[in-house]
Each structure stands twice: as structure tokens, then as C-alpha cells.
Amino acid sequence: MDQRERRVLEAIELRRRKPAKLRDERVTLAHGAGGKATQVLVSALFLDELRNPLLEPLADSALFQEGGTRLAFTTDSFVVKPLFFPGGDIGSLAVHGTVNDLAVVGARPLYLSAGFIVEEGFPTADLRRIAASMARAAREAGIAVATGDTKVVERGKGDGVYVNTAGVGVLERDNELSPARVRPGDRVIVSGSLGDHGVAIMIARGELELEVELESDTAPLAGLVDTLLEAVDGVRWLRDPTRGGLATVLNELALAADVAVRLDEDALPLRPEVVGACEILGIDPLYVANEGKLVAVVAPEDADAALAALRSHPLGREAALAGEVQAQPQGLVLLDTAFGGSRIVDMLVGDPLPRIC
Amino acid sequence: MRFVDEYRSAQVARRLAAEIAGLVDSGRTYQLMEVCGGHTHTIYKHGIEDLLPAEVDLVHGPGCPVCVIPMGRVDDAIAIADRPEVTFTTFGDMMRVPGGSGSLLEAKSRGADVRMVYSPLDALKIARQSPDREVVFLAIGFETTAPSTALTLLRARAEGIANFYVFCNHVTIIPAIRAILDSPDLRLDGFIGPGHVSTVIGTRPYRFIADEHGKPLVVSGFEPLDVLQAVYMVLRQLAEGRCEIENQYTRVVREEGNPRALEAIAETMELRTTFEWRGLGFISQSALRLRDAFAEWDAELRYEVPGVRVADPKACQCGEVLKGVIKPWECKVFGTACTPERPIGTCMVSSEGACAAYYNYGRLSRNRESRLVVT
Numbered sequence: 184m185d186q187r188e189r190r191v192l193e194a195i196e197l198r199r200r201k202p203a204k205l206r207d208e209r210v211t212l213a214h215g216a217g218g219k220a221t222q223v224l225v226s227a228l229f230l231d232e233l234r235n236p237l238l239e240p241l242a243d244s245a246l247f248q249e250g251g252t253r254l255a256f257t258t259d260s261f262v263v264k265p266l267f268f269p270g271g272d273i274g275s276l277a278v279h280g281t282v283n284d285l286a287v288v289g290a291r292p293l294y295l296s297a298g299f300i301v302e303e304g305f306p307t308a309d310l311r312r313i314a315a316s317m318a319r320a321a322r323e324a325g326i327a328v329a330t331g332d333t334k335v336v337e338r339g340k341g342d343g344v345y346v347n348t349a350g351v352g353v354l355e356r357d358n359e360l361s362p363a364r365v366r367p368g369d370r371v372i373v374s375g376s377l378g379d380h381g382v383a384i385m386i387a388r389g390e391l392e393l394e395v396e397l398e399s400d401t402a403p404l405a406g407l408v409d410t411l412l413e414a415v416d417g418v419r420w421l422r423d424p425t426r427g428g429l430a431t432v433l434n435e436l437a438l439a440a441d442v443a444v445r446l447d448e449d450a451l452p453l454r455p456e457v458v459g460a461c462e463i464l465g466i467d468p469l470y471v472a473n474e475g476k477l478v479a480v481v482a483p484e485d486a487d488a489a490l491a492a493l494r495s496h497p498l499g500r501e502a503a504l505a506g507e508v509q510a511q512p513q514g515l516v517l518l519d520t521a522f523g524g525s526r527i528v529d530m531l532v533g534d535p536l537p538r539i540c
Numbered sequence: 541m542r543f544v545d546e547y548r549s550a551q552v553a554r555r556l557a558a559e560i561a562g563l564v565d566s567g568r569t570y571q572l573m574e575v576c577g578g579h580t581h582t583i584y585k586h587g588i589e590d591l592l593p594a595e596v597d598l599v600h601g602p603g604c605p606v607c608v609i610p611m612g613r614v615d616d617a618i619a620i621a622d623r624p625e626v627t628f629t630t631f632g633d634m635m636r637v638p639g640g641s642g643s644l645l646e647a648k649s650r651g652a653d654v655r656m657v658y659s660p661l662d663a664l665k666i667a668r669q670s671p672d673r674e675v676v677f678l679a680i681g682f683e684t685t686a687p688s689t690a691l692t693l694l695r696a697r698a699e700g701i702a703n704f705y706v707f708c709n710h711v712t713i714i715p716a717i718r719a720i721l722d723s724p725d726l727r728l729d730g731f732i733g734p735g736h737v738s739t740v741i742g743t744r745p746y747r748f749i750a751d752e753h754g755k756p757l758v759v760s761g762f763e764p765l766d767v768l769q770a771v772y773m774v775l776r777q778l779a780e781g782r783c784e785i786e787n788q789y790t791r792v793v794r795e796e797g798n799p800r801a802l803e804a805i806a807e808t809m810e811l812r813t814t815f816e817w818r819g820l821g822f823i824s825q826s827a828l829r830l831r832d833a834f835a836e837w838d839a840e841l842r843y844e845v846p847g848v849r850v851a852d853p854k855a856c857q858c859g860e861v862l863k864g865v866i867k868p869w870e871c872k873v874f875g876t877a878c879t880p881e882r883p884i885g886t887c888m889v890s891s892e893g894a895c896a897a898y899y900n901y902g903r904l905s906r907n908r909e910s911r912l913v914v915t
Contacts, residue, residue: 527900
């Protein structure tokens with residue numbers, strides 16, 4: 184690589200780190216995809232207007248202290264289509280999504296709120312099915328839906344039902360989980376197979392005429408996180424790689440921690456069904472959503488113990504060492520391909536699979 | 541995954557890389573153009589350049605269907621999509637291609653009924669299901685995708701579906717390769733020929749490249765080992781002083797191509813006298829339009845479109861990139877003003893575009909010599 188090319192790459196990296204301006208006049212589906220466009224909308228519009236110290240880190244949950252108790256607070260909305268899919272439905276997903284956003288900051292989830300925006304004409308039997316599924320998921324996660332709200336919009340102005348949940352949790356451990364703690368040499372661990380949720384939803388829509396038996400991985404992660412944090416002290420950072428997949432959360436980490444993350448393609452746990460469907464659709468499973476998976480960055484000396492702890496839990500049986508944190512090149516995620524080459528894994532642009540959560 | 545994994549073996553790749561290294565004359569460079577965007581994508585996605593000696597330079601060619609659509613045609617597409625009676629269908633990548641006045645994705649956010657489909661048959665299905673809508677399919681691509689458009693037209697006629705229209709932008713690969721070979725500012729040593737296109741047209745149409753221009757071409761499949769083997773085959777021809785049209789992709793490509801697919805294209809479409817290619821300008825007899833017998837399904841006859849030629853933005857060097865004259869990173873706006881999220885040029889839009897492939901996968905300071913694995 185010659186000097187000129189290197190200078191161009193350096194200029195691009197500088198540009199990538201600058202806060203982006205929102206230049207779109209209207210919202211497009213790309214703004215909801217969880218990738219670069221979402222980031223720009225959130226930081227250049229919402230954060231710009233609503234800025235405060237709690238919101239500023241744009242973490243999965245806001246952390247604060249009240250009367251000596253450390254609390255975590257989060258919210259998430261669900262517009263998944265179809266409403267019912269193999270492995271779950273919008274009800275269980277709405278509980279798991281919020282529970283998991285609390286779990287990955289190290290909090291024990293306490294209470295949830297649930298808001299329903301229902302379209303005129305929606306069958307009450309389906310609404311009951313969704314509510315019952317939420318109740319089951321809440322019981323499993325050891326929390327209660329403590330408050331709620333219902334709105335109805337005219338026929339054609341919604342798509343069946345949208346659900347919003349918010350959750351409060353309490354932080355009882357001293358672990359500080361933050362990109363600031365991530366160091367070169369740390370190991371990257373994933374708790375199981377990647378991309379199951381996104382691909383299962385895509386197939387459940389029936390538009391692809393693919394016959395694949397695959398269930399969404401939607402599950403509450405609080406128990407798995409607890410098992411991991413109990414077993415090892417060296418957990419630096421946790422995320423649940425939902426919308427945008429593993430690639431997106433690791434890019435966010437690389438930028439926030441000023442490090443590089445190097446993944447080993449051979450080591451990534453992927454179901455053959457997911458690999459096959461992604462191959463046909465021309466999408467990369469690294470960008471496909473998960474709803475019951477954890478990615479953890481762990482101190483190198485704790486990596487084996489962390490893997491053992493995760494594998495001892497039913498949700499972490501297929502946990503795998505996926506990669507490593509490096510000092511250089513800062514802000515980038517790299518992949519050593521199974522073929523023997525290497526490449527970049529960048530933030531997602533556009534939306535290969537809209538409305539998967 | 542069966543039938544795929546065997547074409548991705550790192551062990552075989554290492555052996556092949558060693559043989560390639562053995563064919564290379566140090567002190568000279570080898571400029572090989574992969575014509576097809578699918579190959580460009582494979583090369584970057586699997587990091588194939590890491591396995592090649594520094595002397596071998598892969599030059600990315602014009603075979604990316606989205607990349608060669610000129611801005612004026614995008615504006616025409618948007619003009620059709622903006623009509624209230626129209627449901628406009630297209631492949632995903634086309635949604636983000638900027639025209640002179642925005643993209644189809646922006647038209648969709650303004651209220652146009654634009655939908656992504658995976659095949660023209662999906663568009664026909666929408667037409668069948670919504671008889672009160674006029675469903676338009678934006679057909680793009682080389683001889684690879686033209687047969688499926690042709691079959692969809694034949695089916696529309698057989699079923700008497702009257703609310704389905706094709707906005708035809710199909711192009712043909714041979715005139716583009718000719719234009720590149722006639723371009724004075726490029727010195728290529730050989731070609732990696734397109735796989736899917738050749739499935740349809742066969743290998744005979746490439747003979748002029750060897751006969752008239754004295755360059756070897758090897759038709760290649762799309763798995764990383766296919767591409768690596770094709771590189772090996774081109775280099776071997778060069779080392780042995782041969783110049784032939786060879787076929788690496790024998791498991792799929794026949795010398796005579798696919799006569800039935802060619803018949804379907806010939807029945808429904810004919811050559812245009814000329815067509816504008818993004819960056820390459822007007823190339824005579826390089827694109828297809830619907831035949832008069834299919835006028836009822838021709839969106840260009842059904843709707844009035846601006847039909848205005850829109851000049852590429854000054855800063856954009858997609859033309860030079862498509863011809864392989866410059867590398868993506870040598871374009872003045874690459875990665876700064878022009879990025880995948882805000883593309884100025886088409887090469888930054890499609891995953892098969894050289895700029896997008898390099899930006900998304902290849903933007904990596906690397907020292908190729910030190911990574912070269914020779915066993």
C-alpha cells in the first residue's frame with residue numbers, strides 16, 4: 184500500500200469520527216435500521232434537542248442513583264412483522280427486548296411498563312394471545328408489568344399492533360461495564376449462534392418461499408448475565424446484538440473505546456440454516472438481529488472461566504470465543520476470513536431486513 | 541454448507557497461492573481486470589488480495605448492473621414511481637441510487653409506492669393481486685437478469701395481465717468490454733470473465749478479446765477459490781505466452797451458453813441503437829428494449845418520462861473507476877464526500893460496486909507481502 188492510499192484512508196477515518204450532520208429532509212426506512220443512519224438521527228436530532236448527562240452516553244439503559252440505590256432505566260418499541268413467528272411473538276419480544284437492555288448494563292430487571300397502539304379492527308383474540316405471551320415472558324424473567332397504556336388508531340393507520348415497553352432495574356453488583364474499560368488483548372465472546380432472530384422473521388413472512396425450520400432466539404438474558412458476572416470479575420463490556428447484529432455493536436465499541444476488534448470468521452457460531460438463507464438473500468449474518476444473545480468483552484485471563492460460566496447456562500451452551508481486541512487500527516472491526524484473507528466489517532448502511540423487532 | 545464450503549477451503553487456497561507466486565515474474569506487474577461486480581464483491585469479502593503477490597493487481601471492471609445506470613434513467617424511474625396510480629418495484633440496491641433529483645428511497649419517503657422485490661415474478665404477482673394498480677418493474681442488469689425479465693413478460697402475456705409494465709434498462713456485456721479495450725488510457729494484461737453472464741451467452745462471444753486484442757480471458761465462478769483459480773489460469777497463460785478464452789466455471793458455463801434463455805431474450809427484447817452508460821457514455825447497440833410485440837407492457841411507452849440526460853456530478857469519477865483507470869480510493873471524493881450512506885456515484889451504492897466493496901471491506905492498511913502465505 185503506498186503513501187497516497189494510506190493518506191486517503193486516514194482522511195476517511197477522521198471523517199468517520201466527526202459527528203455526522205442530519206441532512207435528510209424526511210425519515211427513510213434506513214433511519215430505523217440501527218446502522219449509520221439511525222445513529223445520525225439519534226445523535227443529531229434527538230440527543231441534540233434532549234441532551235442531558237443521563238441520555239448522553241446513548242447506552243442501552245440510563246444509569247442513575249436515587250437514595251443510595253443505583254438504578255437502570257430503559258425503553259424499546261416493537262413493530263415486528265409478522266406479529267407471531269416461530270419461537271415467539273411481539274409480546275414475548277417486547278418483554279425480552281427491554282429486560283435485555285437492563286441486563287446488559289448489569290441491572291436486575293424489576294418492573295416493566297407496556298404501551299399498546301392497536302389498529303381498529305384488530306382481533307381481540309390475537310391481542311389476548313399477545314398479552315398472555317407477555318405475561319409468560321415476564322414470569323420467566325422474574326418481573327411484573329406494573330403499568331400500561333392503550334391507544335387505538337383508525338384502520339389503515341397502524342399495522343395490527345405496535346408495542347412499547349419501558350423497564351426499571353436495580354444495580355446490585357460493583358462491576359463497571361463500559362467501553363472505557365476495554366483494553367487491547369481482551370477477548371470477545373458470543374453466547375451462541377448469530378442471526379437466528381432476523382432470519383427466522385424473514386422466513387416467517389413467507390415472501391421468500393424458502394423452507395427452513397428456524398426459530399427466533401428471543402429470550403431473557405438477565406439470568407445468563409448474572410451467571411457470567413458471578414463467575415468472573417474481568418467482564419469489561421456487555422451488549423445484546425439486536426438490530427444491526429454483532430457487526431454494529433462491535434463497531435460502536437471500537438469507536439467508543441478507540442480500539443480495533445478482530446473477529447475470526449471460522450470461530451463464529453452460525454447455524455447452517457442461517458448461513459444458507461443469508462447466502463441466498465445476499466446478506467451478511469454478522470448484521471442480522473439477535474434477540475437472545477450476549478456479546479461480552481472479557482479480560483484475557485478470565486476468558487476460559489467466562490466461556491465455562493456461559494456454557495453452564497441453558498442460553499449459553501454454544502458460547503464461543505469469537506475474537507480479540509487490538510490497539511490498531513483504532514475504530515475498526517476486522518475479520519480474518521475463513522478463506523485466509525482479511526477484511527473490514529463496517530457499520531451497516533441501509534436496511535436489509537426491515538421491521539424485525 | 542454443502543456445495544459451497546469446498547470452494548472456500550483455506551488449505552486449497554494456500555496451495556493455489558503458492559502456485560500463483562511461482563508463476564509471477566518479479567519485476568513486472570500484472571493488471572488483471574475482473575469484469576463482473578460479483579467477482580469484485582467476492583475478492584473483497586473473502587480478502588483474496590491478501591493471498592496474491594504484490595505484483596498482481598486486480599482492476600475492477602464495469603460489470604455492476606446498478607453502477608452503470610446513468611442518472612437520467614434514475615430520474616425517469618422516479619417520475620414513473622411518483623405517479624399516484626403506480627406501484628413501482630425494484631431490486632433493493634436500486635432504491636438508493638441517486639439521480640439528478642434524489643433516489644427512489646427518497647421518493648418512497650415522500651409517499652411514492654415503491655417496493656423492493658427479489659425477482660420480476662414477484663412484481664408480476666403484485667400486479668395479479670392488485671388489479672386496480674399499475675405495477676411497474678424496473679429491469680436492470682446484464683444477460684444474467686434479462687432472461688428472468690423475458691420470462692416474466694412471456695408469462696404476463698400468457699396470463700393476459702394488463703396492469704404490469706417493464707421499465708427496461710437491460711444492458712449487454714460485450715460492447716462494454718469492447719469500449720474498455722478501445723480506451724487509450726488503460727493497460728490490461730488479461731481478464732477474469734463474468735460467470736453468470738457467461739452461463740447465458742456462453743464463451744464464444746469473448747473470442748475477439750484474444751483474437752483481436754491479444755488478451756487472455758478466463759471465465760470464473762463466484763466462490764473465492766474460483767476467482768483464485770481463474771487468476772492462476774490467466775497468469776499461466778501469460779507465463780506460457782498463450783492467449784486464449786478459457787473456462788474455469790465448467791460446472792455451470794457451457795461454450796454455447798443457454799440457448800433457451802437467449803431465445804426468451806430474443807423473443808421479448810431487441811437491441812437499442814444506443815444507450816448511455818454511467819461514466820462510459822453512449823455505447824451503440826449496448827442495451828435492450830422491449831420488442832413491439834410487447835409494447836403493451838413497455839413502461840417507456842405507457843408513461844411520459846423526462847428522458848433528460850443528466851451529467852454526473854463533477855467531483856464523481858465513477859467513469860474512471862468503472863473503466864479501471866483509477867482505483868476507488870484515487871477518486872477525489874472517495875470516502876469523504878462520497879460514502880455508502882451518502883453516495884454521489886453509483887459505484888458507492890451497490891455491494892457489487894468497486895467503491896462500495898473497497899469502502900466496506902477493503903479499507904485497511906495492509907502490508908501484503910508480510911501476509912502472503914506460502915507453504
